Amino acid sequence: MTAPLTASDSTPANAVADDAAHTRRTPWWLWPHVLSLEAPVVAVLWQMALAHAHGIRLTPMLNAGLALACWVIYVLDRTLDTLGVKDAAKLDVRHVFYHRHRHVLLLGVVPLAMVVLGWMAFGVIPEGVLWQAVGLALLVALYLAGWSAENSRMMRDVFVSCAGLGGLLLISRLPLESGHRFVLSLFVLGAMVVSFLRQLDVRMGLLLPKELAAALLFAMGCTTSTRFLSMPETLAEPVLECVLLALLFACNLQMISRHEAGLKDDPKSPMLMLGTLLFISAVLESTRAGVLGHAMLFPGRAALGGLLLLGVVHAGRRRVSSEAYRVLADLALILPLPLVWL
Known part of the structure; x- marks a missing residue:
């Protein structure tokens, strides 16, 4: 164990702790x-x-x-x-x-x-x-x-x-x-x-967790330009596309927050990922059946790839630090994006 920090009479203890926090090495x-x-x-x-x-x-x-x-x-x-x-x-x-x-x-x-x-x-x-x-x-x-x-x-x-x-x-x-x-x-x-x-x-x-609220706002931001410029005939596809991204981002944020809180075996993240997988699968199947426009196929593929990579990151959660876990979880969101161009 290390000895506790001490401070002189002229230096508050919280100032010493603040200085110690500021000098942490950042990779x-x-x-x-x-x-x-x-x-x-x-x-x-x-x-x-x-x-x-x-x-x-x-x-x-x-x-x-x-x-x-x-x-x-x-x-x-x-x-x-x-x-x-x-x-x-x-x-x-x-x-x-x-x-x-x-x-x-x-x-x-x-x-x-x-x-x-x-x-x-x-x-x-x-x-x-x-x-x-x-x-x-x-x-x-x-x-x-x-x-x-x-x-x-x-x-x-x-x-x-x-x-x-x-x-x-x-x-x-x-x-x-x-x-x-x-x-x-x-x-x-x-x-x-x-x-x-x-x-x-x-x-x-309990009604609207912070991770879900942040994910929904983030997804709305990502889809703002395309939602207007694509001029959809109905709101169904833009809404589904936004929900698709919101669920993917919610998985990312909840995984990170649970890992940082030390809840590595919390069942909420796998349940959210399973629900997201079912939603993505339904969107992809509806697109193949012609119920949804063909354009929905490409973000659906990328979202599915991102979810699978998040699953891989989650499976290895015990082998990485909280900082590395966050970086890998963010990378999982963008690495599958080339699937949109295929």
Whole structure:
């Protein structure tokens, strides 16, 4: 056993622990994860694969906008997780970085990135994609308020207020029929109710776990451009495609969270993977039978490949560290994407 850290009378004990956490060695292969670069890469590659499957040609700005937006959300998510943390030594390697640089990120980097996103949104992004992205941004704000900003009441109130005001403005300006506006209003209202209930410490995790909420938002972001530009005749296929990706991403996130929590034999991950396998199989069979459009075959193949690789990673969970497990689980999402081009 190692001797406990000691501090002089002029140095608080938590400051010593904070310094010890900041000096942890980070292997080179983990830096993309620490800098939150893995999520933008996964999002952009899936967006490009879906565009190819639907025969759509995306402008470079759509990929750049998705990458930057995804990076900002992950930086906010991980930085907000560290607010209120007194003992930095208990943080994992990625949260140590955001705890150390939280002031620079929240007051400098994130606002600058938001300005760039605003210029891209109103200057170069197609209007139809813009409205969908704004609606998704409101849901992301509620997600950050409900799950990531739990340690800061002020940040929770800021995100919920921004989402509520933004939702009212968005709904009033959306070029949709009144019925669609009503449905969207109910959806936003329901999301805000969930967020407010969480602020009142109601246990909403059983209703909508954080991993599932994050996976759904991530899938909606990956499919935003193709959902608009492919101009589907019905909403069935875009919804199924989004659910397909959401289930795959949920498997990834739940596996990682359970592994990091030390629950390596938790039965929830295999059950979710089995349910995802059944859903993917149903989508592929419906596509082969002609019930769904042929374009659904390609993301279905890639999702199936990703799920199988996640199964391989999960099977070897006892042989790798939490950091390596996370990296391998993320790689499993993108390695099968060449199947879309076959």
